Amino acid sequence: MRESPWFNLVFMFIITAILTGFLSGIYEYTKPIIQTNEDIAIKKAHLYAFNIEYPADASPGEVEKIYHDKIQVETTDETQVYVAKDRDGKPEAYGLTFAGGALWGEIEGIIVLSPDLKKVIGLDFTEQNETPGLGGRIDEPEFKEQFRGLELNSEGAPLTYRTTSQSGQIDAITGATLTSNSVLEIINKTIEGAKKSIGGDEG
């Protein structure tokens, strides 16, 4: 009986059903926790890019509250813009999320610009799969802090790398040229887009 095809089929069905049921249970149980984790990780990245300080040991609830107090989401026709406003309701900074392909996979993040779109306030990544220790170093403060308070070029590409033959604003990562270039390309495209969508109607 044990070798008959029908027994095999039924056996496979039963064991699959048991294991899948078991996994679904665990999945359902941990789903809210995982969602909160992902959500908080993104909010922390946004706060960092907006240069809004929060305690290093802040609980998810506290991060949520700080975020809610400072940052609002405004949806325009095409894009979502994150806005930090001062007490009078005047915008202090615009945050734009970006996404694009790099060396190994998709890079996602946010870049925050001053209201006149002439300065970078900060930048952070929410998703990247570059080589750890090489391209992955885009996610290290050393790289990201370079963007703080940076004046954008009024002509040509908004941001450029410093090389021996060209004076730019930022240093690329040694040994990770492809990642560095992709990151800059994605960011420049986002800034150009912001100039069109935000700069157009608010001067």
Added chain:
Amino acid sequence: MRSEIKTITEKDLWTENPVIRQILGICSALAVTNLMANTFIMGMGVTFVTAFSSMTVSFLRHVIPRRIRMMVQTLIIASYVIIVDIILKAFLPEISANLGPYVGLIITNCIIMGRCEAYGQSNPPLLAFWDGMMSGLGYTLVLMFISFIRELMGFGTLFGIPILGDWWNRWTIMVMPASAFFVLAIIIWIVQARQSKRSV
């Protein structure tokens, strides 16, 4: 029973170490060994999956039809791997992000199916569990040793704590997967040389 436990432990950790002697699980030995913290979690994941899969296969060993036993084993292994993945995502989100796709790839680690096939399906559950755990630990030990060398030379840190000062010039090659080939090969060379000398 006691002597059996002792033989299993000795075999899995040293004389028949899955990585050094059987050359299994090499893919992840190359991929996740540039930081000790990641390696440790990966090792624990593999140990957990190997132990429980082997035990489950052993529980079902009189019921599983021979012809479809590999399908069933894969199904069992995959379930435990998904559990590890979910637990990491829920409770250790940063490490989960660091390990990325490699947690899911535990499924393809040959050590796990190897133990189910070679031991789990023909031995009682508790021994199978022990055998799986020891194989997992044998794997973890070797990987921890590789990552010790790679993190120290590649980042100048151990478990993220700076050990070598600024004078240390980081070896970029140690961060790249290729360096694991060299480190692993040298370890295998030394261990094999020692073991074969003893057996002559």
